Amino acid sequence: MNIKLSNVANLPSRFGMFEIKAFKEGEKEHLVIFKKPFGDVVNVRIHSECLTGDAIGSLKCDCRDQLEASLKYIEEHTGMVIYLRQEGRNIGLLNKVNAYNLQDKGLDTIKANHQLGFKADERTYEIVDFILKDFGISKINLLTNNPQKLMGLKCVEVVARVPIIIHANKFNEKYLKIKKEQMGHMLDENR
Numbered sequence: 001m002n003i004k005l006s007n008v009a010n011l012p013s014r015f016g017m018f019e020i021k022a023f024k025e026g027e028k029e030h031l032v033i034f035k036k037p038f039g040d041v042v043n044v045r046i047h048s049e050c051l052t053g054d055a056i057g058s059l060k061c062d063c064r065d066q067l068e069a070s071l072k073y074i075e076e077h078t079g080m081v082i083y084l085r086q087e088g089r090n091i092g093l094l095n096k097v098n099a100y101n102l103q104d105k106g107l108d109t110i111k112a113n114h115q116l117g118f119k120a121d122e123r124t125y126e127i128v129d130f131i132l133k134d135f136g137i138s139k140i141n142l143l144t145n146n147p148q149k150l151m152g153l154k155c156v157e158v159v160a161r162v163p164i165i166i167h168a169n170k171f172n173e174k175y176l177k178i179k180k181e182q183m184g185h186m187l188d189e190n191r
Contacts (some may be wrong), residue, residue: 015068041139046149049087066145125152141160
């Protein structure tokens, strides 16, 4: 992997005082938002970019709620959020908007992706292994509801899964149901 790394900078935010470091992988620039000191087991959230949710506050998904819950958790318990530039489960913004259009016409999130020629989830996590190695991290508590993330990491031991419990709204209820029933997302606290 040909990865370029930034220096570390401070990032005061409404969620707390963090440090940040960027990793450039080809045209994609990923960001790590972190708070030290790290323990032997580091709390980690792998968050894929969602412009419509993270920045604009779309109610069609739970992305912004998960990101905000993760930043609050990291502020309280230390650790990191790895913000991956994998918009729309890595189909890109243009295709994501086209998928939204198909969803507006009645297709669910998976069928919309398939209609556009994509898998249900196109994301990969090799860069996460690189980032965790760069930070010298070998054991993590993973903040996730996604079983693919639990299986996608090769260089670390996932000691525990920390669920991110988000309540559905009338706009994302069907989306969350599909994530749970067809993609195996563990949206219940006890799973």
